[in-house]
Amino acid sequence: MQVEEYLNDIAEREGTVHLTLIDPASQSPDEAAEIAFAASQGGTDAIMVGGSTGAGGVLLDQTLIKIKEQTDKPTILFPGNAAGVSRYADAIFFMSLLNSRDISFVTTNQAMGAPVVYRSGIEPISMAYLIVEPGGTVGWVGDAKLIPKNKADIAVAYALAGKYLGMHYTYLEAGSGADEAVRPEMIAAVKHVLGDNKLIVGGGIRDGAAAKKCALAGADMIVTGTVVEKNSKATYVTSKIEELVSAIKN
Template sequence: KERKVEDYLRKRSGRALFFLLDPDKVVREEERYKEIVEELCPYATAFFVGGSTGFSQLEEERTIRMIKAVCDKPVVIFPGSPAHVAPSADAILFMSLLNSRSRKFLIEDQLEGALLVWRYGLEAIPTAYLIVGEGGTAGWVGDAKTIPLEKPELLAMYALAAKYLGFRAIYVEAGSGARTHVPPQTVAMIKKLLGNEVFLMIGGGIKNAETALSILKAGADGIIIGTLIEKEPEKAVELAKVVRESLGE
């Protein structure tokens, strides 16, 4: 019972599609996003709700409830701060930004967040968050020493450390809206090191079905799509359809 969402995700390894919604954007155009969620729902493994800037628990909770009103897939918090821990979610990626220079993102925010997770009885999925390449807003806000994409061996060291520290999931982030996504060869190398013990999620700059499939086929357990939903929602739906069909679902 305790690992309900995590077990659900693990059963969908290699074909998990996560759609990320930023509450800061959603609350300003709730009706539009509601329609988008309805369209994405059949293809989604789960919805992630979160972002780096501009909102509080109020907007997080409102976004979670909006999704739950129209879609029966799990809703998982992808927190940018302890203020994003909200009671109606099914689970939270309980993350430490392992390549941050700041104690805040390594452990301090987690102290505050942990109390809320406990109070709300949320399922916590222990997740190592690693920011690579451009890094985007998350990299800047999170004070990350971003790992260059052309140095996959550095990412490998972090991934192994995360595994040995006992993290059950790893989220490799190229940054929201990144021009360059994590290369499939790098995904394959990391997956080989991690094995099936650790659930590997890849996000940032995935804009078409071809890229999405190449990353999943390289060994990612799941991929995250964010910006495409905001900028070209019809393309996000199309991507999801093509990925599901190509995976024979």
């Protein structure tokens, strides 16, 4: 089964998908694989691999190779630029940062990365990537015109633009380690116009209660990264992921 179909199927059957984000720059490939294994034990549905600063090359390849030795869950690239493409992944969130001021994050990195995706045979999953306040590192790196956190109508406008451009997924990003996750009002307003198109929410989600708020508001998929990155002890990772997963599944 293709990864997009796999994710959509889980969203339909279980209500919400959980994705674990691993930044190859934050630990060794072996440690990344331990986190991926522990997260799989905790019930995560897939592993996203990427970072906004320097996640490419041999480190990215090795991280994916090691992760795939430890888990059967699909691996999905979450690239910060064209260098974030690796043939060792199953799929890639082929995203455009629609609210960037910098055309390189809207189309140029996509053009530079596309032939690599084509040759590697990994599955592209089209995605509108929208960065909301506070935005964190990715907001700065991506030169985003941050969507104000209480302006749901602006997020709705961008989400509709992405949908009309044919993007299957929309990602509302508050930034890694954000003090506050994307607000339920914004999630609900965006999901309302997306209809069957899938909505991913991430940034600043640290516990089951916060994840549940996002899921109840209408998120189809929840991404968490920092919570397990900073506490890579396997038993902690498994129980934290269990907490998040049980909060968002039917």
